[in-house]
Amino acid sequence: MSASSALAAFAALCRICFAKSNNSSIIERRLAIPEFNSFPCSVSWTETTVYSPHPTLGLSPSGKTTRGNPMSVSARTFFxxxxxxxxxxxxxxxxxxxxxxxxxxxxxxxxxxxxxxxxxxxxxxxxxxxxxxxxxxxxxxxxxxxxxxxxxxxxxxxxxxxxxxxxxxxxxxxxxxxxxxxxxxxxxxSGEDLASLRILMSRVRSAQLGKLAKEIDSTTPSI
Incomplete structure (x- = not known):
């Protein structure tokens, strides 16, 4: 499995885990609507006309409004x-x-x-x-x-x-x-997804621990 496939599996795990919580409906809405997303995101916007049958969204009686619409949302891996x-x-x-x-x-x-x-x-x-x-x-x-x-x-x-x-x-x-x-x-x-996830997390962990060790060594005065 490629690294991108494993990361996609990891993102799917996050969404499934959130859906199991007591506030699953709220979490699902937050994942779907960028302005209420609990993750810091990188978002690009375009101006568009939106038609909606849902008056609860605060639209005009005709169901027509103009607002910013997200073209792409990239949730931070950190979060x-x-x-x-x-x-x-x-x-x-x-x-x-x-x-x-x-x-x-x-x-x-x-x-x-x-x-x-x-x-x-x-x-x-x-x-x-x-x-x-x-x-x-x-x-x-x-x-x-x-x-x-x-x-x-x-x-x-x-x-x-x-x-x-x-x-x-x-x-x-x-x-x-x-x-x-x-x-x-x-x-x-799946078993394959989990094995790939463990490998990727281990790779990131080892790399960061290596960087940390070098930083400590560089700041430790020599005798």
Whole structure:
């Protein structure tokens, strides 16, 4: 599948996901009418005469009006991705509610389980969070007894974080719930579409992380 076909599939996923929301009729109207579109768009306009049988649109009794008409609408890819990310986060929070863990806490617990023992600073770097935000996640997981901190033998001031037995059991439950939610969320795509989407997102992610690493290296003073 070409990159353009995969991006078209991604756009279709966005529209299908929006249609499933409680405000589907409002969202559909916003997608159809540029002036109410929630996405920043690049739009070109021409002056045209419009005839409509719908008086609710504020037209004259004859149904005739002159207004700007969009020739082309190009929704920003940034905001398609942002909206899908928000929908995914909402779905994760919903499916994890019964386990009493948030999407953010699950992400951090998952990282700890796969990289333990690990320091809070390393976790913050992996997630591109601030040290303060990561500290809040770790304290929340500690309060639930899902992770624990221990000092290292070489440096008593460095605390390494590991998952507890209870934390690993919770993580298994989370993975089962998320597997089910992920299958449902992407059920509008074929297996080929989903594989192409993953490849494209991975390519973008790797490229941007590479750029970020170069920027950090260029601003780090040499010793």
């Amino acid at each position: 398609y991705i942002q909206q899908v990310e928000q929908l995914i986060r909402r779905r994760l929070d919903e499916c994890l509610l019964a386990i009493d863990i948030t999407a953010g806490q699950y992400m951090v617990l998952n990282l700890i389980a796969h990289h333990e023992p690990i320091s809070s600073a390393d976790l913050a770097r992996k997630t591109m969070m601030t040290a303060q935000s990561m500290g809040e996640f770790i304290r929340a997981l500690e309060a639930k007894k899902l992770v624990e901190r221990q000092s290292t033998q070489l440096n008593k001031r460095t605390m390494l974080i590991s998952s507890t037995a209870a934390g690993r059991k919770v993580l298994i439950r989370c993975e089962s719930k998320i597997d089910e939610a992920e299958r449902d969320f992407f059920s509008c795509l």
